[in-house]
Amino acid sequence: MAADTHAQSASTRRDRAVRAAARQGLLDTEPLVCLLDTAGIRASAGALTRAFADALPAGAPVLHAFAVKACPLVPVLRLLSSVGVGCEVASAGELALARAAGVAPEHTVLDSPAKTPAELREALALGIAVNADNGQELRRIDALVAAAPTRSPIGVRINPQTGAGAIDALSTATATSKFGVPLRDPGAREWLLRAYADRPWLTRLHTHSGSQGVPLPLIAEGVRELYALAEEINAAAGRRQVDTLDIGGGLPVNFSSDAETPTYAQYVAALRAAAPGLFSGAYGLVTEFGRSLTAKHGLVLARVEYTKATGGRPIALTHAGVQVATRTVYAPAAWPLRILPYDAKGLPKTGTPVPQDVAGPACFAGDLLATARELPELAPGDLVAVPDTGAYFFTAHHGYNSLPRPAVHGFTVDAAGAVRFAPVRPAQPLSAIVAEAGGANPDALL
Incomplete structure (x- = not known):
């Protein structure tokens, strides 16, 4: 019973955090953020x-x-x-x-x-x-x-x-x-x-x-x-x-x-x-x-950028993929992840489940978080949350396509349900990607 009660309170905190992230604009400037439930x-x-x-x-x-x-x-x-x-x-x-x-x-x-x-x-x-x-x-x-x-x-x-x-x-x-x-x-x-x-x-x-x-x-x-x-x-x-x-x-x-x-x-x-x-x-x-x-206390939250259908199956193109869920993308059978759908306001999305792929931004076909997953049909601007990612997922960034490390925020929920975010790790600026790629030495091989 205690474990069930904790799981219920954790899911409630998660829903409130997603709604607060949408309201407080965490996804306004970056299409991908990661959250930790302290x-x-x-x-x-x-x-x-x-x-x-x-x-x-x-x-x-x-x-x-x-x-x-x-x-x-x-x-x-x-x-x-x-x-x-x-x-x-x-x-x-x-x-x-x-x-x-x-x-x-x-x-x-x-x-x-x-x-x-x-x-x-x-x-x-x-x-x-x-x-x-x-x-x-x-x-x-x-x-x-x-x-x-x-x-x-x-x-x-x-x-x-x-x-x-x-x-x-x-x-x-x-x-x-x-x-x-x-x-x-x-x-x-x-x-x-x-x-x-x-x-x-x-x-x-x-x-x-x-x-x-x-x-x-x-x-x-x-x-x-x-x-x-x-x-x-x-x-x-x-x-x-x-x-x-x-x-x-x-x-x-x-x-x-x-x-x-x-x-x-x-x-x-x-x-x-x-x-x-x-x-x-x-x-x-x-x-x-x-x-x-x-692990259970981490959440990847990504905006759906586009949707399309290929071969009759809907695909939601998001900003969460191999860079934050490397193991799932390369070994999906061993590392399956849940996908939780929310609308643009951060409210849980409802509707008739439809088999659809949830894809990441990387330039290879296998950059998928879920294949033929039964979810309410996603639309541009919706949010997808990927729970259980607080260990070895967004904390072990994969630099494919020079995709930047996303920001990480811790969050707390007070007795009244108000959510407070605290910066844990800032989003990686593009200048840092250039610097790590030898940007200070452009002529080194000439």
């Missing part, structure tokens, strides 16, 4: 925090670190930090964003399968937690730690090799995944035991077995393997050398409705069933959720 992001962060707090003994250490790649916007990172959520970063750029948001080093985790010496050196100097991906990187860390002692917690990422989910490209725990030490490969477990025995400063273990398309039992199986290995390392050491388990994130998101399923409580229940000791308080925990914290 109350929704806060609610998801609260649900995550409560799910773990309810399962752990009082005072058990846990850090929830947001996967910055999901929504690399400084105001979003700042918002999450204000409610106790840190950052998981996987590049120098993401670390710079976390630092710009004021996220403390002790609330930051560095992951990446290809960390440079400079990236490692910076993280270790700041005291940021580091998860080594492989043996070569661990030897690089050996030299850095010997040269300059660090307070950074350091661990090793393992690949439990528990199998793929429904989307191969996102499955990180396959037999041949590029991530981590492959736990089931011959000799790998023995190598890990020696690595920890030789390095008393290795105090963490990390895995990331979840992602979109991966069912909860399979995610939990990977975490169970992590827990078992930690127990084995500690038994061999004769002490509690590994004191923290970084269990990653990857909770799938429901893109078919406003319901937020699966929930964090269901995720925790699956982990407790697979590895009960995980919640005993014997280990500190780190999570790295991204998509599940922000």
